[in-house]
Amino acid sequence: MLELININSFPVFLLILVRVLAFFVIMPLFSYRTIPLPFKIGISFFLAFIMIYTVDTSTIAFDGLYIFLLVKEILVGLLIGLIAFIIVSAIQVAGGFIDFQMGFAIANVMDPQTGAQSPITGQFLYIVSLLFLLSVDGHHLIIDGIFNSYQFIPLESFIPFGDKSIADFVIYSFNMMFLIAFQISIPIVGCLFLVDIALGIIARTVPQLNVFVVGLPLKILISFLAIIVFLGLYIHLARRLFDAMFEVMQGLMQLFGGG
Template sequence: MSILNLLPLFLLVFVRLTCFFVTAPLWMERKIPASFKWGGAFFISLLVVGLIQPEQKIEMDSVFILLVLKEVLVGLCLGFFTNLLLYAVQLAGSFIDLQSGFAMATMFNPQTGIQENLTGRFFYIVAMLFFLSIDGHHILIKGVLASYNWIPIDAWLPLGVSENFVQLSLMIVRDMFWIAILIASPIVGTLFLVDIALGILAKTVPQMNLFVVGIPIKMVAHFIVLFIFMPVFLTVMEKLVQTMIHSFEQMLQILGA
């Protein structure tokens, strides 16, 4: 097969990989150069295109445009919903900062262009380090390459995708909130007990100014419990990665069923 005949197939593979790298964890960060994203997608496409054997020859006609749109949808969905679960650690940090008083001390993140809570950002950095330590980026690349077996390059999405896809999306959002609550519950529960103790102290010693004493006490309790909680956080991260891989597999089954 000549190079010109492989060009339409290569473009479809390149579109899916590029859309995946734009929205997937780690690669979506602004600190990753755009040339690295599309360059990585380009060279991986060169390796993959020779292994894909479509059932029929792909021509660059009006149908090819629809196939490109389908590849864009598949790549964006695989990357976005995988990255959505990592937002759980930032959401947990927001819950913690809201209870500890750090919610007022937000910082501007130039990578995302938004204001972020301190604890949420700290959790996200630790989560990305844990993700890299277990070769999570290799797992995602293997997953997106396996998507060509589940979702053929020249096949259309099945009719039952919309209903099942909505159910999977709701399940991923549910898991995101559940994992965020699981991460935040030890620190938030401890700070709630500190609030109760300060309330009792305010009734017994009304001369004490709790607005001056209470905030430093809550901050100290926040850092102590955070230090103790870190080993548990890594255990929860393992659960998070397992949920991410399971959701990735379910999405492949739904889009390729």
């Protein structure tokens, strides 16, 4: 009982709480506006309370370096959540590619989760991806990721920001995000490209037919049919997307830890 109220463990508890809070500020699924702020603070508090007994606390004390450790913990939580958010943003990018070909590029909707404008198709695919993430207990894996971050980045260590490999890894993550977005959108975009070719041939062979009137509803119909047909493939790509997200999070934590 005395250990539970030991005031000497408060500096460590504060460092853990700051990292978890910063992680939940930007991490997909936990950072959305629809999740109440008291819930975010409460779950961060109890997670930090659980984690404090699994972290080495022998070398942390209030001194001149403590404020730098506090800033480091904020950066660690934000950057790990940001790199995961960048990978998941591939769904929105893919939706933008699809909407541009469908003619829905001017019909963006407001995303209630982030407060930003989002493509219609991208929003639909994003909701399906989040439901898939919840169905496979991906939210537990996200919490497990922030828990395992203390194995890679101890509380008393600092981030080697001068390491060139960190910048290279972030650039690699951006490339991976666009590659996954291209893979998600290419089946539907490819179908619409073939529809454009067919409409071009019809416009040259049958000039009396107004392809601009026929083309837009035809492309929308073909897009909906293609989405239904390729939905199974999209679930496979969504699984690969989340696998890549967890791999990128672990890779970034290893680089932050000097590994």
